[in-house]
Amino acid sequence: MSKKKEEIxxxxxxxxxxxxxxxxxxxxxxxxxxxxxHEREEDELTELEKSKYVKKAKxxxxxxxxxxxxxxxxxxxxxxxxxxxxxxxxDSSRVFADIGxxxxxxxxxxxxxxxxxxxxxxxxxxxxxxxYTYVIPEVILTVISSLITAYGFARFEFIGKKVxxxxxxxxxxxxxxxxxxxxxxxxxxxxxxxSEWYLPLIIPTAFATESYFVxxxxxxxxxxxxxxxxxxxxxxxxxLGTFLFVVIPMMMxxxxxxxxxxxxxxxxxxxxxxxYVVTPAKYPASLFVKMSMDSAAGFNWARILAIAFISIIxxxxxxxxxxxxxxxxxxxxxxxx
Amino acid sequence: xxxxxKSKKNIGFIFILPWFVGFxxxxxxxxxxxxxxSFTDYNFFRGVTTYTLQNYKDMYVNQxxxxxxIVTIKYVFxxxxxxxxxxxxxxxxxxxxxxxVNFFKVVYYLPAILGGSxxxxxxxxxxxxxxxxxxxxxxxxxxxxxxxxxxxFWALFMLGTLxxxxxxxxxxxxxxxxxxxxxxxxxxxxxxxAGRMKQFFYITLPQITPIIFYNIVTGIVVSFQxxxxxxxxxxxxxxxxxxxxxxxxxxxxFKTFNMGKASAQxxxxxxxxxxxxxxxxxxxxxxxYQPEDDGKK
Numbered sequence: 001m002s003k004k005k006e007e008i009x010x011x012x013x014x015x016x017x018x019x020x021x022x023x024x025x026x027x028x029x030x031x032x033x034x035x036x037x038h039e040r041e042e043d044e045l046t047e048l049e050k051s052k053y054v055k056k057a058k059x060x061x062x063x064x065x066x067x068x069x070x071x072x073x074x075x076x077x078x079x080x081x082x083x084x085x086x087x088x089x090x091d092s093s094r095v096f097a098d099i100g101x102x103x104x105x106x107x108x109x110x111x112x113x114x115x116x117x118x119x120x121x122x123x124x125x126x127x128x129x130x131x132y133t134y135v136i137p138e139v140i141l142t143v144i145s146s147l148i149t150a151y152g153f154a155r156f157e158f159i160g161k162k163v164x165x166x167x168x169x170x171x172x173x174x175x176x177x178x179x180x181x182x183x184x185x186x187x188x189x190x191x192x193x194x195s196e197w198y199l200p201l202i203i204p205t206a207f208a209t210e211s212y213f214v215x216x217x218x219x220x221x222x223x224x225x226x227x228x229x230x231x232x233x234x235x236x237x238x239x240l241g242t243f244l245f246v247v248i249p250m251m252m253x254x255x256x257x258x259x260x261x262x263x264x265x266x267x268x269x270x271x272x273x274x275x276y277v278v279t280p281a282k283y284p285a286s287l288f289v290k291m292s293m294d295s296a297a298g299f300n301w302a303r304i305l306a307i308a309f310i311s312i313i314x315x316x317x318x319x320x321x322x323x324x325x326x327x328x329x330x331x332x333x334x335x336x337x
Numbered sequence: 338x339x340x341x342x343k344s345k346k347n348i349g350f351i352f353i354l355p356w357f358v359g360f361x362x363x364x365x366x367x368x369x370x371x372x373x374x375s376f377t378d379y380n381f382f383r384g385v386t387t388y389t390l391q392n393y394k395d396m397y398v399n400q401x402x403x404x405x406x407i408v409t410i411k412y413v414f415x416x417x418x419x420x421x422x423x424x425x426x427x428x429x430x431x432x433x434x435x436x437x438v439n440f441f442k443v444v445y446y447l448p449a450i451l452g453g454s455x456x457x458x459x460x461x462x463x464x465x466x467x468x469x470x471x472x473x474x475x476x477x478x479x480x481x482x483x484x485x486x487x488x489x490f491w492a493l494f495m496l497g498t499l500x501x502x503x504x505x506x507x508x509x510x511x512x513x514x515x516x517x518x519x520x521x522x523x524x525x526x527x528x529x530x531a532g533r534m535k536q537f538f539y540i541t542l543p544q545i546t547p548i549i550f551y552n553i554v555t556g557i558v559v560s561f562q563x564x565x566x567x568x569x570x571x572x573x574x575x576x577x578x579x580x581x582x583x584x585x586x587x588x589x590x591f592k593t594f595n596m597g598k599a600s601a602q603x604x605x606x607x608x609x610x611x612x613x614x615x616x617x618x619x620x621x622x623x624x625x626y627q628p629e630d631d632g633k634k
Contacts, residue, residue: 066430067437073427074444077502081451083470084460096466099473145355152352164353171364173558175610177583178603181374181590182367185381207359214356239348260450268453270565275591286455290569293459301463308456319450320443327442330506331513335548 088306095301110302114310121281124307127288128314134198134284135266138205142262143255145208150217151243155226172211184275194278201272213258216333220254221247257329260322264315285311371600379597392601402602404577405585406609409561412493412581413613416500417556421549424507429537431508432515442512446505458499458569465495465570486571489578496566496579500559507552514548515541546625554617561610582606 014020086101088110094103117123122130152158153165187193187200208214228250232242248255270286277283283291289311293304319326375392377385396402431441451457464470465485475482483491522540531539564583567573573580573588580588582602590599 063434066434070427070430070441074441077448078444080457080460080464080470080502081447084463087463095463096468096470096473099470099477145359149353149356152349152356156349156352158347158349161349164357167360168356171360173554173610173614174364174368175558175562175603175607177562177586178371178600178607179364179367180587181596181600181603182370183363184591185370185596186363186367204359204363206355207363208356209359209363264450265453268455268565270455270568271587289455289459293462293569304459305463308459312451312454312456315450315454316447319447323443323446324439327439327446327509330446331509333510335510335513335517 084305084309088302088309090302092300092302095305110300110306113300113303114306122283122288124285124288124310126281127283127285128311130282131267131284131286132314134201135263137202138266139259139262141202141205142208142210142213143259145206146210146213146217146258147248147251147255149208149214150221151247153214154218154221155229168211168214172215180271180275187276193276195276196282198276198282200276201266201269210262213262216254216258217251220251224250253325253329256322257326260318260326263318267315371603374597375601375604377597378595379600381594381596385597389597392598393605395598396602396605401577401580402585405580405582406605408493408578408580409582409606409609412497412500412563413557413560415493415497416560417553419497420501420504420507420556421552423501424504424552425511425549427504428508428511428515429541431512442505442509445508449503449505452499452503453565455565455569458565461495461499461566462570487575489575492571492575492579496563496570499566499570500563507556510548510552511545514545518544543626550617550621550625554614557613557617558610561606561613582609 082101083099086103087095087098089106089108090098090103091105091107091109094105115123115125149168153161153168183200183204184193192199192203229242229246232246237245267284268286270290273284273287277287280291289304289308292307374385376390377388378391379385396406427445431438448457462469466472467484467486471485472482485491485495518541522544523536526536526540562583563581564587567579567581567584568587571579573584583606586599586602586606589595589602
């Protein structure tokens with residue numbers, strides 16, 4: 001009974017034109033939404049795809065710009081160097097006339113005269129040999145003494161360690177300029193100025209006097225775990241053995257980097273040789289290059305540049321050979337500190 | 338047990354013993370000696386005759402001494418910021434690139450290896466000569482190159498370029514630092530709608546301030562002590578405009594052998610360097626990002 005009543009009501013309701021209108025509108029809106037949803041999905045898809053392409057294009061464009069700028073800067077950076085190499089093959093009168101690297105009429109005149117000896121019975125080859133008679137001992141001694149010191153600081157406890165450490169670190173930024181004068185007085189008292197074996201240059205390096213390297217090694221050791229060393233100790237390896245066979249192999253990248261640094265610094269050094277090398281026959285390359293520039297009457301630039309170029313070839317070779325390691329280590333230098 | 342621990346203590350000291358001997362002989366003793374001589378009129382051949390403060394007074398009173406001081410400060414203020422900006426710019430360009438990164442790293446670092454050599458100083462002289470490479474390049478584009486060897490301003494600028502050319506060290510350190518900025522920070526920022534510029538100024542820059550600080554300090558130390566450039570290229574000229582303090586000290590100590598005066602000047606240089614470094618250290622709490630101490634340190 002009641003059901004019937006309800007049906008009647010519903011029928012009545014559905015018969016109402018107002019309701020029918022509403023219903024139509026409702027269905028229409030549902031349909032519309034369905035359609036619009038569909039449409040929108042299509043839109044979104046294409047937009048997504050589009051944005052993907054746009055992004056990719058943007059990325060390629062950005063990379064293109066970045067690499068162009070990088071190449072331009074690289075050219076600016078190496079151009080002086082390339083120009084120097086190129087100029088050594090120019091006729092001396094053309095060195096400044098050609099701003100390009102290559103010349104129309106290349107010549108090797110500069111290299112022919114490069115080996116001519118100066119009054120002091122020295123040429124660039126002999127000067128280079130002189131250079132490496134002290135640079136190589138300096139490199140070896142610096143690395144060994146700095147390693148030993150750093151190992152002591154990083155891995156042992158002893159009385160007064162903190163004080164020693166502060167003393168060591170305080171000399172890190174201490175300007176070498178202050179030390180030149182008293183050290184010169186010291187070595188002249190010891191009669192080592194003009195020493196045939198470059199003793200004033202070599203001796204200090206045996207005592208880890210360059211705090212920079214000690215600091216670099218300590219930072220490396222502080223950032224590596226002691227586990228391997230402890231294991232080696234437990235296995236019965238003594239301190240020396242642990243040091244030689246565990247620590248040193250582990251530190252190879254930073255050791256190589258330090259060696260390259262010391263090699264270039266020592267061979268670039270000019271002030272040291274000026275103070276302590278007296279006889280021209282003993283001049284190292286740095287001093288020899290300066291001397292040949294100063295004494296060249298009328299500046300035979302092609303020849304001077306040839307001498308200069310030869311003097312840095314060993315540095316370039318050493319750097320290029322170790323470049324991958326050095327570049328990595330230098331990058332992490334600031335981070336560890 | 339006790340003896341073992343004792344021997345262990347000795348071993349630690351034995352490792353640093355060579356350094357300590359070297360420190361006493363080649364650092365501590367010379368430093369004291371230098372400080373002593375700075376208050377005397379010590380001449381290498383004549384020895385000490387009187388004690389005096391004149392060496393330090395001259396730094397202020399004497400026109401040429403003061404000029405060297407000012408030129409050195411100018412030089413540092415010119416080289417360090419430019420070098421930093423170029424290094425950071427190049428590092429940003431190289432950051433997150435994959436192709437040829439190592440090649441570029443090596444190329445940009447090469448000047449740092451060669452820059453200190455006499456050969457490159459000679460090359461610089463050839464480049465900036467009155468009829469040198471720069472002169473030729475400027476002529477090509479129809480410009481008149483400045484007279485680098487005779488104009489005081491341009492002479493100092495030229496020396497600066499030799500220093501700035503060696504930006505590779507800073508660049509490599511920046512590059513590593515950029516790589517270590519947490520990626521999540523950028524992700525969060527880009528969700529929040531921060532653009533590239535905002536990301537750089539609000540994330541990258543604050544995150545690498547410790548490295549900027551490190552580079553500033555090492556940059557100051559290096560620039561204050563530059564010697565080869567003024568010594569070989571300009572010999573301090575024209576009119577003393579490129580006589581950095583390092584060169585003046587050398588001239589006083591080893592040309593006229595007035596080592597007392599030179600010692601005083603080297604101490605002034607040291608104090609100057611210390612002041613600048615200290616300034617960097619004191620101000621660092623205002624601008625250097627201090628990571629939360631997670632107790633690991």
